[in-house]
Amino acid sequence: MNRREFLKISAALGAGYAMPALLGGCAPRPLPGTGAVTASPTVCNMCFWQCAGTLYQEDGQPWKVVGNPDDPHCEGRLCTRGTAGIGAYSDPDRLRQPLLRVSEGGEQRFEPVSWDAAFDFIAEKMNAIGEHHGKDRIALFSHGGGGKHFRRMLQAFGSHAYAHPSFAQCRGPRETAFGLTYGEGVGSPDRTDMGNSRCIVLIGSHLGENLHNSQVQTLIQGLNNGATLITVDPRFSVAASKSKHWLPIKPGTDIALLLAWMNVLINEGLYDRDYVARYCNGFDQLAAHVQPYNPEWAYLETGLEPARIRETARIMATAAPATLVHPGRHVTWYGDDTQRSRAVAILNALLGSWGRPGGFYRQEKVALPEFPVPQPPPPKEDWKAVVQGDFPLVSTGISNKLVEHSVGPDAYIKGWFVYATNLPMTLPGANEQIKSAAESLDLMVVVDTMPAEITGYADVVLPECTYLERYDDLRNAPERTPTLALRMPAFAPSHETKPAWWMAKGIAERLGLGEYFPWQDYTEVLDWQLKQVGSSLAEMQQIGVKRSPRKTPVYFAGDQPAEFNTPSGKIELYSTLLADVGQDPLPRYTPPERPPAGFYHLNYGRAPAHTFGRTINNPQLFELMPENTVWVHPSAAARLRVASGDYVALENPDGLRSNRIRVRVTQRIRPDSVFLVHGFGHSDERQRLARGVGADDAALMHNVRIDPIMGGTGMRASFVTLVKREVS
Amino acid sequence: MTTYAMVIDTRTCIGCGDCVVACKNENKVPAGLNRDWVVEATRGEYPNLETEFRSERCNHCGHATCVTNCPTGASHYWKDTNIVLVAAEKCTGCKACIAACPYDARLLMHPEGYVDKCTFCHHRVEQGLDPACVSSCPTHCMHFGNLDNPDSVVNRLLRERRHKVLMPETGNQPNVYYLI
Numbered sequence: 001m002n003r004r005e006f007l008k009i010s011a012a013l014g015a016g017y018a019m020p021a022l023l024g025g026c027a028p029r030p031l032p033g034t035g036a037v038t039a040s041p042t043v044c045n046m047c048f049w050q051c052a053g054t055l056y057q058e059d060g061q062p063w064k065v066v067g068n069p070d071d072p073h074c075e076g077r078l079c080t081r082g083t084a085g086i087g088a089y090s091d092p093d094r095l096r097q098p099l100l101r102v103s104e105g106g107e108q109r110f111e112p113v114s115w116d117a118a119f120d121f122i123a124e125k126m127n128a129i130g131e132h133h134g135k136d137r138i139a140l141f142s143h144g145g146g147g148k149h150f151r152r153m154l155q156a157f158g159s160h161a162y163a164h165p166s167f168a169q170c171r172g173p174r175e176t177a178f179g180l181t182y183g184e185g186v187g188s189p190d191r192t193d194m195g196n197s198r199c200i201v202l203i204g205s206h207l208g209e210n211l212h213n214s215q216v217q218t219l220i221q222g223l224n225n226g227a228t229l230i231t232v233d234p235r236f237s238v239a240a241s242k243s244k245h246w247l248p249i250k251p252g253t254d255i256a257l258l259l260a261w262m263n264v265l266i267n268e269g270l271y272d273r274d275y276v277a278r279y280c281n282g283f284d285q286l287a288a289h290v291q292p293y294n295p296e297w298a299y300l301e302t303g304l305e306p307a308r309i310r311e312t313a314r315i316m317a318t319a320a321p322a323t324l325v326h327p328g329r330h331v332t333w334y335g336d337d338t339q340r341s342r343a344v345a346i347l348n349a350l351l352g353s354w355g356r357p358g359g360f361y362r363q364e365k366v367a368l369p370e371f372p373v374p375q376p377p378p379p380k381e382d383w384k385a386v387v388q389g390d391f392p393l394v395s396t397g398i399s400n401k402l403v404e405h406s407v408g409p410d411a412y413i414k415g416w417f418v419y420a421t422n423l424p425m426t427l428p429g430a431n432e433q434i435k436s437a438a439e440s441l442d443l444m445v446v447v448d449t450m451p452a453e454i455t456g457y458a459d460v461v462l463p464e465c466t467y468l469e470r471y472d473d474l475r476n477a478p479e480r481t482p483t484l485a486l487r488m489p490a491f492a493p494s495h496e497t498k499p500a501w502w503m504a505k506g507i508a509e510r511l512g513l514g515e516y517f518p519w520q521d522y523t524e525v526l527d528w529q530l531k532q533v534g535s536s537l538a539e540m541q542q543i544g545v546k547r548s549p550r551k552t553p554v555y556f557a558g559d560q561p562a563e564f565n566t567p568s569g570k571i572e573l574y575s576t577l578l579a580d581v582g583q584d585p586l587p588r589y590t591p592p593e594r595p596p597a598g599f600y601h602l603n604y605g606r607a608p609a610h611t612f613g614r615t616i617n618n619p620q621l622f623e624l625m626p627e628n629t630v631w632v633h634p635s636a637a638a639r640l641r642v643a644s645g646d647y648v649a650l651e652n653p654d655g656l657r658s659n660r661i662r663v664r665v666t667q668r669i670r671p672d673s674v675f676l677v678h679g680f681g682h683s684d685e686r687q688r689l690a691r692g693v694g695a696d697d698a699a700l701m702h703n704v705r706i707d708p709i710m711g712g713t714g715m716r717a718s719f720v721t722l723v724k725r726e727v728s
Numbered sequence: 729m730t731t732y733a734m735v736i737d738t739r740t741c742i743g744c745g746d747c748v749v750a751c752k753n754e755n756k757v758p759a760g761l762n763r764d765w766v767v768e769a770t771r772g773e774y775p776n777l778e779t780e781f782r783s784e785r786c787n788h789c790g791h792a793t794c795v796t797n798c799p800t801g802a803s804h805y806w807k808d809t810n811i812v813l814v815a816a817e818k819c820t821g822c823k824a825c826i827a828a829c830p831y832d833a834r835l836l837m838h839p840e841g842y843v844d845k846c847t848f849c850h851h852r853v854e855q856g857l858d859p860a861c862v863s864s865c866p867t868h869c870m871h872f873g874n875l876d877n878p879d880s881v882v883n884r885l886l887r888e889r890r891h892k893v894l895m896p897e898t899g900n901q902p903n904v905y906y907l908i
Contacts, residue, residue, distance in 0.1 A: 028817050029840075031851040032754055064753035066864065077866045080746040083753065208742035213866055220740045220867040236770075238742050241779035248775045608744035620752065623759065624745045633774060667774045 035059035041068065041544025043475050043487035045467035046081035046088065047611040048144065048166070049189065049212045050475050052485035052545045053078050053085075055468060062086045062491070065468075070545040072214060072481045073189060079211040080608050080624070087620035088449065088466050089491065093688050095451055095463035096495035110461065115498070115506065118460050123510035125443040125459070126157060129414045135159060136380050138415035138443070139402045145472045146464065146500025147419040149517075150447070153504040154417065155376040156516040161383040161413065163397030165426045168712040174327045176393065176710040177341030180575045182354055183565030186327050187363055187478050189214060194326075195221035197358040199319035201230045201312075203254055203344065205328040208238035211608040212329070228319065230312050232257065234603055235631070235675050236668035245312055248670055251601040251716065252334050252592025253302040258343035259589060260298035261313045263290045265350050270317035272352030279562060280349055282574025282585075289586040301591060320351040322358025335705025335714035336590055342575065343587040349571050355556035362555065363478035366548050369532045371525040374515055386412050391711040392581055398711040400427055406437040415443035419500065420464070424453040425613045425679070428701035428715045447500060450617060451686035462503050465493035471522045472499070474529060474540075482548040484533070486526070486540040583709055592717065593703070596653055599719035600636065601673040604697040613679040616690035628694040629664035630722065631675040637665040640722050648722040650674075650695055652702045658695035659683075660725060674720060730809045731790065731875040732848055734862065735882045735891070736783055737907040740869040743768055743781035747861035747870065751785075754849065754860035761836045763846040764861055782906055783861065783870065786846040787831060787894065788812050790901030794825035802842070810903055811850050816842040830898040848872075875903070 035058045042065065044051045051074035056063040065085045069076035078085075098118035099110035113121075129137055135158030140150055142164055151162055167175070175185035186192075194200055195218040207219050223229060223242060231243040232254065240246040249257060265271045266287050276283050295306035302309075316323045325347050331337050345354075353359025388394060388401040403423070406413040416437075424431050438444055438457035446458035455461045464470075468490050475485040493499070505517035519525055527537035535546055556562050566572045579585040595601055609625035610616060630650060632642065642648055644665045650658040659681045669675055680694025698715070705714030743766050751757065751764050764785035771778045792812045795803045802818035803825050805811065814825070819842035826843065838844040849859035853872075857863065862870040873880035882905070885891075889907045896902070 028815065032756060033851060063756075064750070064860075066750075074866075077864055077868075078746070079866050080744045080749055083746050083749040083864055086753065208744070211742075211744055211866065216742065216866055217868070220742075220869070223740065236774070236777050236779065238779070238781075241777070242739065242742075246775065246777075608742065608746075619759065620749055624748060666770065667772065667777055668770060668779065670774070 032063070033058065037063070040490045041486055041488060041541065042468060042490060043472070043485045044078060044082040044085055045144065045487070046085050046615060047212070049073055049214070050477065050485070051078055051082055051213050052475070053082060054544065055085075055490040057490065062089065068485070068545045070543070070547060071485060072479055072483055072547075073477075074213045075217055077213070077217070079213050079216075081211070081611055081615055081621060082213070084615075084618055084620035084624075085468065087618035088615070089468045089494070091450065091617060091619060093451065093617055093686055094449055094466070094494065094497070095455070095461060096497070097463060098496070099458075099461040101459050115496070118462060119506050119510045122443070122445055122460055122507055126415065126511060129442050130158065133414045134380065136161070136383060137413055138417065139163070139406065139413045140417045140419065141165065141399055141402070141421055141423060142419040143421035144419065146447070148473065149501045149504035150417050150419055152373070152376070152516055153508045153513065156508060156513040157511055158377070158380060160379040161387065161397060161402060163399035163402050165399045165421050165423070167396050168398045168400055168710070169332055169426055169428075169715070170330045172710045172712045173331045173337035173707060174329075174341040174344070177338045178327065178345050180393070180566070180577055181342060181345035181349065181572050186360070189477060189479055190327070190329065191360045191363050192218070192324055192326060193358055193361045194218040194227070194324055195225070196322060197222045197227045197319070197324045198322040199228045199230065199316050199324070201232070201316060201323070201325040202239050203232045203326065203328060204333070205326050206233065206237040206239055206605050207326075208242070209608055210329065210606045228315055230315065234601070234670045234673045235605075237605075245308070245315075247304050247308065247312070250301065250303040251603065251670070251673055255336065255340050255343055255587055255589040256293065256298045256301035257304060257309065258340065258347055259290050259293035259587065260295045260309050261316070262286070262343070262347055262350060263293050264295065264310050264313035265317055265347075266290060267294075268314075270314065271350040272320060275321070275352030276350065279564070279571045280573050281568045281570040282572060285574040286346065286586060293589070301589070316351060319358075321353045321356040323351045323353055324348075324359050325351070325353070332707070332712040333714050333716040334592055335707050335717065337707050337712060337714060338709040339584060339587040346573050346587070349573060354571065355562060357555055361480055362552060363480070364482050364550050364552050365476050365478040366482045366484050366533060368474065368476050368484065368529055371519070371528055373518060376516065383412075388711055391709070393577060394710050399423075400430070400706075400713050401711055403427060403430060403433055403437055406441060407433060408436070408440050411437075411440055414441060416441055416445065418444065418446045418454055418458075420448050422452040422454045422613055425696055425698050428698050428704045428713050429718075431699055447503065449497070450614070451684050452613065453682070453684050456684055463495070463497045464503075465497035465499055469493045469497065470499035471526060474526060480554060482550060483545060484530070484535070484540070484548075485545045486537075488541060578709070595672065595719040599653060599721045601716070602652075602697060602700060602718045602720045603673045603675040603716065604678045605675065607677040610677070610679050613682060613690075616679055616682060616693070617687040619689065622689045626689075626693060627662065628677040628680040629662045630695065631664050631666050631669045632722065633669050633671040634665055634667065635671045636674070637663065640724075642722055642724060647725060649725050650700055650720040651723050652700045652718060652720050654702045656700060656702065657723065658700055659692060661695035663722070674722070731903060732788065732809055732811055732853065733873065733875040733882045733903040733905060734848070734859070735871040735885045735905045735907060737869040738780045738782055739907060740867045741781040741783060742867055744866065746864050746866055747783045750860045750864035751846070755847070757844070758839055761838070761844070763836070763844065780908075784831075784894070785861075785904065786812060787900065787902030787904045788846075788848055789903065791899060793828040793830065793900060797824045797828035799824055806850050811848045811853070812845070813847055813850065814843050814845060816840070819843055830895055830900060831902075
């Protein structure tokens with residue numbers, strides 16, 4: 001039988017089967033990369049690590065994104081999400097054109113409108129707010145670089161209130177605490193020097209699952225170089241599985257452990273005496289403060305054996321100063337988070353790791369001038385005094401306070417611009433509050449690439465093009481090697497989408513504020529800036545990334561005095577600023593609340609395949625991780641009579657229930673806790689893959705603890721139980 | 729004969745799945761199908777636990793039963809190497825190779841009607857590049873090279889580190905090694 005006949009018979013045989021096509025042969029496919037390949041530089045925006053990469057197209061079709069080898073954020077390797085960046089561009093559910101909320105016969109719906117109509121509407125509403133309430137009553141919520149343009153537009157108008165949820169829902173406590181202690185924050189990318197560490201301590205930080213690229217790469221480098229990893233986590237995280245010591249701490253007792261570690265270092269004389277004498281203030285007060293907190297005391301709080309606490313403290317001291325007690329990143333947990341982060345900062349000072357190899361390096365960025373633009377007039381009133389006057393040490397906006405001050409007819413804030421942040425899943429337990437704010441605000445503008453819960457509340461939705469379709473500001477982050485990176489469009493903007501700078505400029509022009517955006521195209525700004533530092537847009541379009549030599553040392557020089565931007569000019573173990581505002585000048589431990597009978601600590605975190613809720617609908621990443629599961633210890637599963645794969649609802653003590661979620665019974669979690677990956681449980685119908693899949697942890701948070709120092713939302717003091725339900 | 733091997737360090741693999749996405753993009757693998765995947769294996773009881781992550785794919789066996797069982801000659805060794813390919817134009821989709829693969833039948837059916845699988849990115853190997861999965865791995869836990877060259881990274885790692893292959897008892901001589 002020759003091949004042609006064989007195929008014919010196969011086809012005949014196959015006629016009665018479901019998939020006859022499977023029985024045929026086919027033409028050989030061309031090998032990847034044998035067509036016409038083009039490349040263009042980009043800076044990833046799948047998370048906020050902002051790795052530089054190259055977008056390849058083959059025969060005019062998107063092919064792949066890979067890391068730029070010159071970039072210190074990624075060293076040539078993007079992470080899972082970055083590699084799936086094309087999915088953000090090709091997602092069929094993207095926002096396509098401006099949408100305006102219209103009411104018709106009592107029904108509200110979004111109507112596609114022109115950009116002109118959207119801008120006219122926004123300008124009219126803004127002017128009305130200015131007339132009736134004052135021009136300072138509009139707030140900006142922003143996560144990502146494009147927010148800068150809206151901020152300039154709003155400041156020019158007279159509204160200065162703004163917040164990045166990355167402060168009060170994420171990094172705020174550590175930035176505040178390290179600022180109080182060292183006079184500067186940790187920054188982003190985090191200035192951790194793990195590649196050179198001999199001991200790395202992670203406290204609730206699940207690096208690896210939290211895939212901040214170069215940080216994970218340097219963690220692994222450190223491990224490959226023989227560093228000892230100590231992980232403190234109620235869950236056997238991926239990092240815990242790489243650890244020499246996993247300390248499965250009782251949730252909420254981290255400060256007790258940190259105080260006990262300090263107690264051991266001080267009482268056994270293991271701290272860095274020279275470093276402390278040279279750089280630190282307040283050692284005597286600290287030494288007296290930690291005396292009661294020995295490992296035996298800590299055992300009763302943390303459940304960790306005293307011998308283990310001593311052993312790990314000694315390991316840290318032996319490796320010091322190349323010991324990094326990692327400051328974590330999302331650290332808004334129990335409401336005493338600035339104090340816990342202070343304890344971490346102080347512990348690092350005792351080990352002498354700040355400014356030393358293997359601890360924290362000193363950051364430097366390229367001295368890149370800003371494009372000359374007029375300065376906006378000074379604000380009429382200090383919005384911070386009105387909105388967040390209880391937090392005098394905080395210099396940035398506190399998003400949850402801004403939301404609070406947006407609810408009701410007498411609220412100070414009358415309009416919102418929301419740029420690329422899905423507030424209902426970002427702020428814990430705040431759905432009702434956001435709904436109320438949406439009802440009382442005179443204007444809500446949401447700018448994003450994808451529909452989400454927040455866009456459902458908007459009066460106007462402005463569709464942004466994805467990072468692969470736009471120029472943005474040059475990436476110039478403070479880091480080890482000063483580096484510039486260019487994001488440029490690989491594709492023309494899809495549908496009617498536009499970049500943020502274009503939108504902000506268009507609205508400003510409607511308001512008569514065009515002078516604050518003195519350019520026609522943002523490439524003029526980029527080219528001007530680059531020419532000030534000896535490069536050009538044309539050069540960067542070719543190379544994508546340009547490193548500059550450092551002007552300052554990476555570490556403290558051994559014999560030179562270091563100056564710290566604190567009241568005493570030294571590292572403040574004892575914080576005079578905290579004492580001044582009536583807060584504990586040394587970290588104090590408060591025992592956490594325990595779950596009511598039948599409830600479990602609600603623990604949550606990240607997965608390497610997703611960035612919060614932003615990527616769930618990305619077709620490539622959805623395929624990799626289409627839903628979250630609730631992790632339950634076998635003993636809890638037995639009590640709850642649930643098994644792996646069962647659908648349950650999570651219910652908090654207020655009776656609020658989640659969407660259905662599958663159970664994962666695993667040894668990798670404490671019996672008193674459950675865990676789920678954050679970002680799932682989207683309710684917005686327009687995300688066709690993500691809608692209704694998995695559960696949202698943020699909505700269940702009933703016990704949000706506000707940090708008295710920085711105002712952030714403690715998100716780990718909530719409890720849930722599992723309710724079995726029928727598969728629907 | 730050149731023997732290409734992949735050596736994957738389970739000690740530094742974080743199970744992130746970047747290798748899976750990189751492969752899908754590089755090789756334009758259709759939605760819903762994968763040429764590689766990540767396995768998580770946890771042993772022990774709380775709190776004495778071990779978790780291993782493994783990026784798995786075709787083992788490009790020295791004695792590939794998928795090749796010997798293919799009735800049309802579609803499954804074959806590429807040039808004079810152990811890289812196992814499927815010639816789409818010869819494949820009838822009979823799935824004999826899937827049945828013959830001892831590694832849990834992970835070869836997949838391309839919608840165009842042929843069996844598709846990991847190629848060790850031979851189109852990249854030909855240019856002296858690592859496979860897409862290896863070159864994307866953010867923890868550098870994956871290594872690729874020529875096992876016949878005593879100075880290759882893969883050989884050095886196998887000399888220096890404890891390692892295993894999956895189901896050596898099959899006699900298929902798999903060429904994906906896991907450092908443990």
